[in-house]
Structure formats: structure tokens, C-alpha cells
Amino acid sequence: MWFNTLESPPLPGLMKEISIEGVRLVITNVDSQIYCFDNRCPHEEFNLSLGCxxxxxxxxxxxxxxxxxxxxxxxEKEIPELVTYPxxxxxxxxxxxxxEANEL
Ligand code: FES
Incomplete structure (x- = not known):
């Protein structure tokens, strides 16, 4: 299912925190390519939006x-992959x- 999240892309290199169905996500813009991923580090669940x-x-x-x-x-090879979204x-x-598998 597709969710309308932002009305414009974030500025390049910035991270915008959003939430869809209770799942905390980050949207970012790298050279006009837009990415979305979980705002939770797979290592120890720290907020990735506090990184860079x-x-x-x-x-x-x-x-x-x-x-x-x-x-x-x-x-780091032993760390699970970060969940990313189309x-x-x-x-x-x-x-x-x-x-539905992504939703809590
Ligand atoms: S919590 Fe350890 S690298 Fe993110």
C-alpha cells in the first residue's frame, strides 16, 4: 500500500522523521534520489535520524x-540489514x- 508522506522532498542531506501506521521512518534526499528507511538502527535500535x-x-x-x-x-557484516521502503x-x-508485514 502506498502512503502519501510529504508534500515536497527534504533538502539534500537532511533527514525528515515521519510515522506511518505507528512505524517510525526517515525520508532523506541524496542528489535528488529520495530514500525511506526505519528510524531504528538494527544494531541496538538507536534513532538513525540522530546520525548523518x-x-x-x-x-x-x-x-x-x-x-x-x-x-x-x-x-559490519554481522549486523542485520536496515529495513528500507520503496x-x-x-x-x-x-x-x-x-x-502489511511492515506494519506493527
Ligand atoms: S546502535 Fe550501534 S551502530 Fe547504531
């Missing part, structure tokens, strides 16, 4: 692990797709 965006990675502020925004893969942009509106 470096190119196409989000860096967790707590221990510094980095997650690829396209694949969710972590810089995004589409139509007339500046940002839509995020969540399946």
Missing part, C-alpha cells in the same frame, strides 16, 4: 555503523510503500 547522511549511506550516531540506503546493508515522487509529493 554520507553520500548514499546513513551513519548511526551511537557506534558509527553505516547502512547503504539502497540495499540496507551494514558496514519511494515514488509524483508532482513533488513523496509516496512510501509499506506492506
Amino acid at each position: 547522511i554520507k553520500k548514499s549511506f546513513v551513519r548511526c550516531a551511537l557506534h558509527g555503523y553505516e547502512y547503504n540506503l539502497s540495499t540496507g546493508r551494514c558496514s 519511494v515514488k515522487v509524483k508532482d513533488e509529493l513523496i509516496f512510501v510503500q509499506m506492506s
Whole structure:
């Protein structure tokens, strides 16, 4: 199911916190590519929105692990992948797709 989330993309490199059906997410903009991911680090569930965006990675502020925004893969092999969500942009509106499995 697609959810209309923002009326315009975040400024490049900034993270915008949103919530869909009780799931805390982050939307960010890297070189006009929009990404959406869980606002919860797979390592120890720290808020990723407190970290920073470096190119196409989000860096967790707590221990510094980095997650690829396209694949969710972590810089540390033993850490689970970050959950990412499909995004589409139509007339500046940002839509995020969540399946029922993602909903709490
Ligand atoms: S809690 Fe995010 S890297 Fe440890």
C-alpha cells in the first residue's frame, strides 16, 4: 500500500522523521534520489535520524555503523540489514510503500 508522506522532498542531506501506521521512518534526499528507511538502527535500535547522511549511506550516531540506503546493508557484516521502503515522487509529493508485514 502506498502512503502519501510529504508534500515536497527534504533538502539534500537532511533527514525528515515521519510515522506511518505507528512505524517510525526517515525520508532523506541524496542528489535528488529520495530514500525511506526505519528510524531504528538494527544494531541496538538507536534513532538513525540522530546520525548523518554520507553520500548514499546513513551513519548511526551511537557506534558509527553505516547502512547503504539502497540495499540496507551494514558496514559490519554481522549486523542485520536496515529495513528500507520503496519511494515514488509524483508532482513533488513523496509516496512510501509499506506492506502489511511492515506494519506493527
Ligand atoms: S546502535 Fe547504531 S551502530 Fe550501534
